[in-house]
Amino acid sequence: MFGAAATGFATGFSLILAIGAQNAFVLRQGLIRAHVFWLCLLCAVSDAILIVAGIAGFGAIVAVWPALPQIMTIGGALFLLAYGASRFWAAYKGDYALVLDGKSASLWVTLATAAAFTWLNPHVYLDTLGLIGAISLNFPEAGLKLAFGVGAVTSSFVFFFGLGYGARFLAPIMTSAKAWRIMDALIAVVMWILASVLLFSH
Template identity: 70%
Template sequence: MFSASITGFITGFSLILAIGAQNAFVLRQGLARNHVFLLCLLCAGSDALLIAAGVLGFGVIVELYPLLPQIMTWGGAAFLIVYGAIRLWAAYKGEYAMQIAGQSAGLWATLGTAAALTWLNPHVYLDTLGLIGAISVQYGDVAQKTVFGIGAITASFVFFFSLGYGARLLAPVMQSAKAWQILDVLIGVVMWLLAFKLLS
Protein backbone atom coordinates (compact mmCIF):
# COMPACT_ATOMS: atom_id res chain seq x y z
CA MET A 1 0.00 0.00 0.00
CA PHE A 2 2.79 2.40 0.93
CA SER A 3 4.60 1.60 -2.31
CA ALA A 4 1.46 2.39 -4.35
CA SER A 5 1.00 5.76 -2.62
CA ILE A 6 4.65 6.74 -3.18
CA THR A 7 4.43 5.70 -6.82
CA GLY A 8 1.28 7.79 -7.18
CA PHE A 9 2.91 10.81 -5.52
CA ILE A 10 6.07 10.63 -7.66
CA THR A 11 4.05 10.09 -10.84
CA GLY A 12 1.71 13.00 -10.11
CA PHE A 13 4.52 15.34 -9.08
CA SER A 14 6.70 14.54 -12.10
CA LEU A 15 3.83 15.14 -14.54
CA ILE A 16 2.82 18.49 -13.04
CA LEU A 17 6.38 19.81 -12.58
CA ALA A 18 6.83 20.95 -16.19
CA ILE A 19 6.31 24.67 -16.80
CA GLY A 20 2.90 25.13 -18.34
CA ALA A 21 0.18 27.73 -18.71
CA GLN A 22 -1.48 26.83 -15.42
CA ASN A 23 1.78 26.85 -13.45
CA ALA A 24 2.82 30.20 -14.94
CA PHE A 25 -0.53 31.71 -13.95
CA VAL A 26 -0.30 30.40 -10.38
CA LEU A 27 3.25 31.76 -10.14
CA ARG A 28 2.11 35.19 -11.35
CA GLN A 29 -0.79 35.31 -8.88
CA GLY A 30 1.49 34.10 -6.10
CA LEU A 31 3.82 37.00 -6.83
CA ALA A 32 0.87 39.41 -6.69
CA ARG A 33 -0.21 37.67 -3.45
CA ASN A 34 -3.92 37.81 -4.24
CA HIS A 35 -6.49 35.00 -4.18
CA VAL A 36 -3.65 32.50 -3.71
CA PHE A 37 -5.48 30.02 -1.48
CA LEU A 38 -8.62 29.72 -3.59
CA LEU A 39 -6.59 29.65 -6.80
CA CYS A 40 -4.39 26.80 -5.54
CA LEU A 41 -7.46 25.01 -4.24
CA LEU A 42 -9.16 25.29 -7.65
CA CYS A 43 -6.12 23.98 -9.53
CA ALA A 44 -5.41 21.12 -7.12
CA GLY A 45 -9.12 20.29 -6.80
CA SER A 46 -9.49 20.12 -10.58
CA ASP A 47 -6.50 17.81 -10.76
CA ALA A 48 -8.03 15.66 -8.03
CA LEU A 49 -11.24 15.23 -10.03
CA LEU A 50 -9.33 14.38 -13.21
CA ILE A 51 -6.95 11.98 -11.48
CA ALA A 52 -9.87 10.21 -9.80
CA ALA A 53 -11.60 9.94 -13.18
CA GLY A 54 -8.41 8.60 -14.76
CA VAL A 55 -7.95 5.96 -12.08
CA LEU A 56 -11.61 4.98 -12.44
CA GLY A 57 -11.22 4.56 -16.22
CA PHE A 58 -12.31 7.75 -17.97
CA GLY A 59 -10.68 6.52 -21.18
CA VAL A 60 -13.99 4.85 -22.04
CA ILE A 61 -15.55 8.29 -22.67
CA VAL A 62 -12.82 9.18 -25.17
CA GLU A 63 -13.55 5.92 -26.99
CA LEU A 64 -17.23 6.89 -27.16
CA TYR A 65 -16.43 10.45 -28.35
CA PRO A 66 -13.26 10.22 -30.47
CA LEU A 67 -13.54 13.87 -31.61
CA LEU A 68 -13.37 15.14 -28.03
CA PRO A 69 -9.54 15.40 -27.88
CA GLN A 70 -9.44 17.37 -31.15
CA ILE A 71 -12.16 19.79 -30.02
CA MET A 72 -10.34 20.35 -26.73
CA THR A 73 -7.04 20.88 -28.56
CA TRP A 74 -8.47 23.68 -30.73
CA GLY A 75 -10.27 25.30 -27.80
CA GLY A 76 -7.17 25.12 -25.61
CA ALA A 77 -4.89 26.53 -28.32
CA ALA A 78 -7.29 29.43 -28.99
CA PHE A 79 -7.39 30.31 -25.29
CA LEU A 80 -3.58 30.13 -24.96
CA ILE A 81 -3.12 32.43 -27.96
CA VAL A 82 -5.54 35.00 -26.53
CA TYR A 83 -4.12 34.83 -23.00
CA GLY A 84 -0.55 35.06 -24.36
CA ALA A 85 -1.53 38.16 -26.33
CA ILE A 86 -3.03 39.70 -23.19
CA ARG A 87 0.20 39.17 -21.27
CA LEU A 88 2.35 40.56 -24.11
CA TRP A 89 0.05 43.59 -24.41
CA ALA A 90 0.35 44.14 -20.65
CA ALA A 91 4.14 44.00 -20.97
CA TYR A 92 4.01 46.51 -23.84
CA LYS A 93 1.86 48.94 -21.82
CA GLY A 94 4.07 48.51 -18.75
CA GLU A 95 1.44 49.62 -16.23
CA TYR A 96 2.23 47.61 -13.11
CA ALA A 97 1.33 49.90 -10.23
CA MET A 98 -1.37 47.46 -9.06
CA GLN A 99 0.95 44.43 -9.11
CA ILE A 100 3.74 46.26 -7.28
CA ALA A 101 1.18 47.35 -4.68
CA GLY A 102 0.08 43.72 -4.34
CA GLN A 103 -3.23 44.01 -6.19
CA SER A 104 -4.58 41.98 -9.09
CA ALA A 105 -7.77 41.13 -10.97
CA GLY A 106 -10.91 40.28 -9.02
CA LEU A 107 -11.53 36.85 -7.50
CA TRP A 108 -13.97 35.60 -10.15
CA ALA A 109 -11.82 36.80 -13.04
CA THR A 110 -8.81 35.07 -11.49
CA LEU A 111 -10.65 31.80 -10.87
CA GLY A 112 -12.26 31.94 -14.33
CA THR A 113 -8.87 32.30 -16.01
CA ALA A 114 -7.44 29.47 -13.89
CA ALA A 115 -10.41 27.23 -14.75
CA ALA A 116 -9.93 27.91 -18.46
CA LEU A 117 -6.18 27.26 -18.27
CA THR A 118 -6.94 23.98 -16.49
CA TRP A 119 -9.97 22.55 -18.28
CA LEU A 120 -9.14 23.77 -21.81
CA ASN A 121 -5.66 22.25 -21.70
CA PRO A 122 -5.63 18.90 -23.54
CA HIS A 123 -2.32 17.97 -21.89
CA VAL A 124 -3.96 17.88 -18.47
CA TYR A 125 -6.27 15.15 -19.76
CA LEU A 126 -3.38 13.23 -21.28
CA ASP A 127 -1.48 13.41 -17.99
CA THR A 128 -4.30 12.76 -15.54
CA LEU A 129 -6.78 10.65 -17.47
CA GLY A 130 -4.30 9.00 -19.82
CA LEU A 131 -0.95 8.44 -18.13
CA ILE A 132 -2.03 8.28 -14.49
CA GLY A 133 -5.03 6.19 -15.48
CA ALA A 134 -2.81 3.83 -17.48
CA ILE A 135 -0.27 3.45 -14.65
CA SER A 136 -3.05 2.73 -12.16
CA VAL A 137 -4.09 -0.30 -14.22
CA GLN A 138 -1.14 -2.26 -12.79
CA TYR A 139 -2.93 -2.22 -9.43
CA GLY A 140 -5.65 -4.83 -9.72
CA ASP A 141 -6.63 -4.44 -6.07
CA VAL A 142 -9.15 -1.61 -5.53
CA ALA A 143 -7.47 -0.52 -2.28
CA GLN A 144 -4.05 -0.22 -3.92
CA LYS A 145 -5.51 1.63 -6.90
CA THR A 146 -7.24 4.05 -4.51
CA VAL A 147 -4.04 4.65 -2.54
CA PHE A 148 -2.16 5.26 -5.81
CA GLY A 149 -4.76 7.87 -6.82
CA ILE A 150 -4.59 9.53 -3.39
CA GLY A 151 -0.80 9.73 -3.72
CA ALA A 152 -1.09 11.47 -7.11
CA ILE A 153 -3.75 13.87 -5.78
CA THR A 154 -1.59 14.70 -2.75
CA ALA A 155 1.29 15.59 -5.10
CA SER A 156 -0.96 18.06 -6.90
CA PHE A 157 -1.98 19.80 -3.66
CA VAL A 158 1.64 19.94 -2.44
CA PHE A 159 2.84 21.34 -5.76
CA PHE A 160 0.24 24.06 -6.27
CA PHE A 161 0.27 25.36 -2.70
CA SER A 162 4.09 25.33 -2.69
CA LEU A 163 4.16 27.24 -5.98
CA GLY A 164 1.46 29.73 -4.98
CA TYR A 165 2.84 30.56 -1.56
CA GLY A 166 6.49 29.97 -2.44
CA ALA A 167 6.27 32.63 -5.15
CA ARG A 168 6.31 35.34 -2.48
CA LEU A 169 9.98 34.50 -1.89
CA LEU A 170 10.57 36.22 -5.26
CA ALA A 171 8.57 39.29 -4.17
CA PRO A 172 11.65 41.44 -3.42
CA VAL A 173 12.78 40.94 -7.04
CA MET A 174 9.35 41.92 -8.38
CA GLN A 175 9.27 45.47 -7.02
CA SER A 176 9.77 47.16 -10.37
CA ALA A 177 7.66 47.48 -13.51
CA LYS A 178 10.60 46.13 -15.53
CA ALA A 179 10.60 42.84 -13.61
CA TRP A 180 6.84 42.42 -14.20
CA GLN A 181 7.32 43.24 -17.89
CA ILE A 182 9.95 40.51 -18.22
CA LEU A 183 7.67 38.02 -16.41
CA ASP A 184 4.71 38.87 -18.67
CA VAL A 185 6.83 38.56 -21.82
CA LEU A 186 8.05 35.15 -20.66
CA ILE A 187 4.52 34.02 -19.82
CA GLY A 188 3.18 35.32 -23.14
CA VAL A 189 5.88 33.50 -25.09
CA VAL A 190 5.29 30.28 -23.10
CA MET A 191 1.55 30.50 -23.85
CA TRP A 192 2.18 30.90 -27.59
CA LEU A 193 4.74 28.09 -27.64
CA LEU A 194 2.28 25.80 -25.88
CA ALA A 195 -0.45 26.78 -28.38
CA PHE A 196 1.92 26.07 -31.29
CA LYS A 197 2.82 22.71 -29.75
CA LEU A 198 -0.87 21.83 -29.43
CA LEU A 199 -1.60 22.71 -33.04
CA SER A 200 1.47 21.09 -34.57
Protein backbone atom coordinates in the same frame (compact mmCIF):
# COMPACT_ATOMS: atom_id res chain seq x y z
CA MET B 1 -0.03 0.30 0.29
CA PHE B 2 2.81 2.71 0.97
CA GLY B 3 4.56 1.70 -2.24
CA ALA B 4 1.42 2.35 -4.28
CA ALA B 5 0.87 5.73 -2.61
CA ALA B 6 4.52 6.71 -3.15
CA THR B 7 4.28 5.71 -6.80
CA GLY B 8 1.13 7.80 -7.20
CA PHE B 9 2.73 10.80 -5.51
CA ALA B 10 5.92 10.59 -7.59
CA THR B 11 3.96 10.11 -10.82
CA GLY B 12 1.60 13.01 -10.17
CA PHE B 13 4.35 15.36 -9.01
CA SER B 14 6.60 14.64 -11.98
CA LEU B 15 3.77 15.25 -14.46
CA ILE B 16 2.85 18.71 -13.12
CA LEU B 17 6.40 19.83 -12.32
CA ALA B 18 7.10 21.26 -15.78
CA ILE B 19 6.37 24.96 -16.19
CA GLY B 20 3.19 25.32 -18.20
CA ALA B 21 0.35 27.77 -18.62
CA GLN B 22 -1.43 26.85 -15.40
CA ASN B 23 1.74 26.88 -13.31
CA ALA B 24 2.84 30.22 -14.74
CA PHE B 25 -0.52 31.72 -13.80
CA VAL B 26 -0.34 30.37 -10.25
CA LEU B 27 3.22 31.70 -9.96
CA ARG B 28 2.12 35.15 -11.12
CA GLN B 29 -0.76 35.30 -8.65
CA GLY B 30 1.51 34.05 -5.90
CA LEU B 31 3.95 36.86 -6.56
CA ILE B 32 1.28 39.50 -5.96
CA ARG B 33 -0.28 37.41 -3.16
CA ALA B 34 -3.79 37.66 -4.59
CA HIS B 35 -6.45 34.96 -4.19
CA VAL B 36 -3.67 32.40 -3.65
CA PHE B 37 -5.56 29.97 -1.41
CA TRP B 38 -8.68 29.70 -3.58
CA LEU B 39 -6.62 29.56 -6.76
CA CYS B 40 -4.43 26.73 -5.47
CA LEU B 41 -7.49 24.92 -4.13
CA LEU B 42 -9.24 25.15 -7.51
CA CYS B 43 -6.21 23.81 -9.38
CA ALA B 44 -5.62 20.98 -6.91
CA VAL B 45 -9.30 19.93 -6.76
CA SER B 46 -9.54 20.04 -10.58
CA ASP B 47 -6.50 17.78 -10.77
CA ALA B 48 -8.04 15.47 -8.20
CA ILE B 49 -11.24 15.15 -10.25
CA LEU B 50 -9.27 14.35 -13.39
CA ILE B 51 -7.02 11.87 -11.59
CA VAL B 52 -10.00 10.03 -10.15
CA ALA B 53 -11.64 10.00 -13.59
CA GLY B 54 -8.44 8.66 -15.13
CA ILE B 55 -8.16 5.86 -12.61
CA ALA B 56 -11.87 5.09 -13.04
CA GLY B 57 -11.42 4.88 -16.81
CA PHE B 58 -11.80 7.87 -19.12
CA GLY B 59 -11.00 5.88 -22.24
CA ALA B 60 -14.62 4.77 -22.48
CA ILE B 61 -15.76 8.39 -22.88
CA VAL B 62 -13.30 9.03 -25.70
CA ALA B 63 -14.40 5.82 -27.37
CA VAL B 64 -17.97 7.11 -27.39
CA TRP B 65 -17.00 10.64 -28.48
CA PRO B 66 -13.70 10.37 -30.40
CA ALA B 67 -13.82 14.04 -31.51
CA LEU B 68 -13.52 15.26 -27.90
CA PRO B 69 -9.69 15.42 -27.77
CA GLN B 70 -9.53 17.45 -31.01
CA ILE B 71 -12.19 19.90 -29.83
CA MET B 72 -10.35 20.40 -26.55
CA THR B 73 -7.06 20.88 -28.36
CA ILE B 74 -8.38 23.67 -30.58
CA GLY B 75 -10.21 25.38 -27.72
CA GLY B 76 -7.13 25.21 -25.49
CA ALA B 77 -4.82 26.57 -28.19
CA LEU B 78 -7.12 29.53 -28.88
CA PHE B 79 -7.30 30.35 -25.19
CA LEU B 80 -3.50 30.19 -24.83
CA LEU B 81 -3.05 32.47 -27.85
CA ALA B 82 -5.48 35.00 -26.41
CA TYR B 83 -3.94 34.96 -22.95
CA GLY B 84 -0.44 35.20 -24.40
CA ALA B 85 -1.53 38.23 -26.42
CA SER B 86 -2.88 39.86 -23.25
CA ARG B 87 0.46 39.35 -21.49
CA PHE B 88 2.37 40.79 -24.48
CA TRP B 89 0.04 43.80 -24.44
CA ALA B 90 0.59 44.26 -20.71
CA ALA B 91 4.36 44.10 -21.19
CA TYR B 92 4.13 46.59 -24.05
CA LYS B 93 2.09 49.08 -22.01
CA GLY B 94 4.31 48.66 -18.95
CA ASP B 95 1.67 49.98 -16.55
CA TYR B 96 2.26 47.93 -13.42
CA ALA B 97 1.22 50.37 -10.72
CA LEU B 98 -1.66 48.15 -9.59
CA VAL B 99 0.43 44.99 -9.74
CA LEU B 100 3.22 46.56 -7.69
CA ASP B 101 0.56 47.52 -5.14
CA GLY B 102 -0.55 43.89 -5.02
CA LYS B 103 -3.81 44.46 -6.91
CA SER B 104 -5.30 41.70 -9.05
CA ALA B 105 -8.41 40.86 -11.00
CA SER B 106 -11.42 39.86 -8.89
CA LEU B 107 -11.56 36.44 -7.27
CA TRP B 108 -14.12 35.13 -9.75
CA VAL B 109 -12.20 36.37 -12.79
CA THR B 110 -9.03 34.81 -11.38
CA LEU B 111 -10.74 31.47 -10.76
CA ALA B 112 -12.41 31.50 -14.18
CA THR B 113 -9.03 32.09 -15.84
CA ALA B 114 -7.45 29.29 -13.83
CA ALA B 115 -10.33 26.97 -14.70
CA ALA B 116 -9.79 27.71 -18.39
CA PHE B 117 -6.07 26.95 -18.06
CA THR B 118 -6.96 23.65 -16.43
CA TRP B 119 -9.95 22.35 -18.33
CA LEU B 120 -9.00 23.64 -21.81
CA ASN B 121 -5.52 22.13 -21.69
CA PRO B 122 -5.43 18.80 -23.55
CA HIS B 123 -2.08 17.92 -21.96
CA VAL B 124 -3.77 17.89 -18.56
CA TYR B 125 -6.08 15.16 -19.83
CA LEU B 126 -3.18 13.25 -21.33
CA ASP B 127 -1.32 13.35 -18.02
CA THR B 128 -4.18 12.68 -15.63
CA LEU B 129 -6.66 10.64 -17.64
CA GLY B 130 -4.12 8.93 -19.87
CA LEU B 131 -0.81 8.37 -18.11
CA ILE B 132 -1.98 8.23 -14.50
CA GLY B 133 -4.94 6.12 -15.56
CA ALA B 134 -2.63 3.73 -17.40
CA ILE B 135 -0.14 3.47 -14.54
CA SER B 136 -2.97 2.77 -12.10
CA LEU B 137 -3.61 -0.47 -13.99
CA ASN B 138 -0.48 -1.82 -12.31
CA PHE B 139 -2.49 -1.84 -9.07
CA PRO B 140 -5.51 -4.06 -9.78
CA GLU B 141 -6.49 -4.50 -6.12
CA ALA B 142 -8.97 -1.90 -4.91
CA GLY B 143 -6.90 -0.96 -1.86
CA LEU B 144 -3.70 -0.46 -3.82
CA LYS B 145 -5.51 1.48 -6.54
CA LEU B 146 -7.01 3.74 -3.87
CA ALA B 147 -3.59 4.30 -2.31
CA PHE B 148 -2.12 5.15 -5.71
CA GLY B 149 -4.92 7.66 -6.33
CA VAL B 150 -4.52 9.26 -2.91
CA GLY B 151 -0.78 9.64 -3.55
CA ALA B 152 -1.36 11.27 -6.94
CA VAL B 153 -4.02 13.63 -5.58
CA THR B 154 -1.80 14.57 -2.63
CA SER B 155 1.01 15.51 -5.00
CA SER B 156 -1.25 18.04 -6.71
CA PHE B 157 -2.16 19.72 -3.42
CA VAL B 158 1.49 19.81 -2.32
CA PHE B 159 2.66 21.20 -5.66
CA PHE B 160 0.07 23.93 -6.20
CA PHE B 161 0.08 25.22 -2.63
CA GLY B 162 3.86 25.06 -2.58
CA LEU B 163 4.06 27.02 -5.84
CA GLY B 164 1.41 29.58 -4.88
CA TYR B 165 2.78 30.36 -1.44
CA GLY B 166 6.43 29.74 -2.32
CA ALA B 167 6.27 32.38 -5.05
CA ARG B 168 6.40 35.11 -2.42
CA PHE B 169 10.08 34.32 -1.88
CA LEU B 170 10.68 35.74 -5.37
CA ALA B 171 8.84 38.94 -4.48
CA PRO B 172 12.00 40.91 -3.58
CA ILE B 173 13.19 40.75 -7.19
CA MET B 174 9.76 41.66 -8.58
CA THR B 175 9.65 45.19 -7.21
CA SER B 176 9.93 47.12 -10.48
CA ALA B 177 7.83 47.54 -13.60
CA LYS B 178 10.78 46.32 -15.68
CA ALA B 179 10.87 43.00 -13.82
CA TRP B 180 7.15 42.51 -14.38
CA ARG B 181 7.47 43.40 -18.07
CA ILE B 182 10.09 40.67 -18.44
CA MET B 183 7.92 38.22 -16.50
CA ASP B 184 4.84 38.92 -18.64
CA ALA B 185 6.85 38.72 -21.87
CA LEU B 186 8.25 35.33 -20.82
CA ILE B 187 4.79 34.09 -19.84
CA ALA B 188 3.43 35.24 -23.22
CA VAL B 189 6.18 33.37 -25.06
CA VAL B 190 5.43 30.20 -23.05
CA MET B 191 1.71 30.51 -23.85
CA TRP B 192 2.31 30.90 -27.57
CA ILE B 193 4.81 28.05 -27.69
CA LEU B 194 2.31 25.77 -25.93
CA ALA B 195 -0.44 26.89 -28.32
CA SER B 196 1.80 26.18 -31.32
CA VAL B 197 2.61 22.72 -29.97
CA LEU B 198 -1.09 21.98 -29.56
CA LEU B 199 -2.00 23.20 -33.05
CA PHE B 200 0.86 21.68 -35.02
CA SER B 201 1.29 18.37 -33.22
CA HIS B 202 -2.07 17.12 -34.47
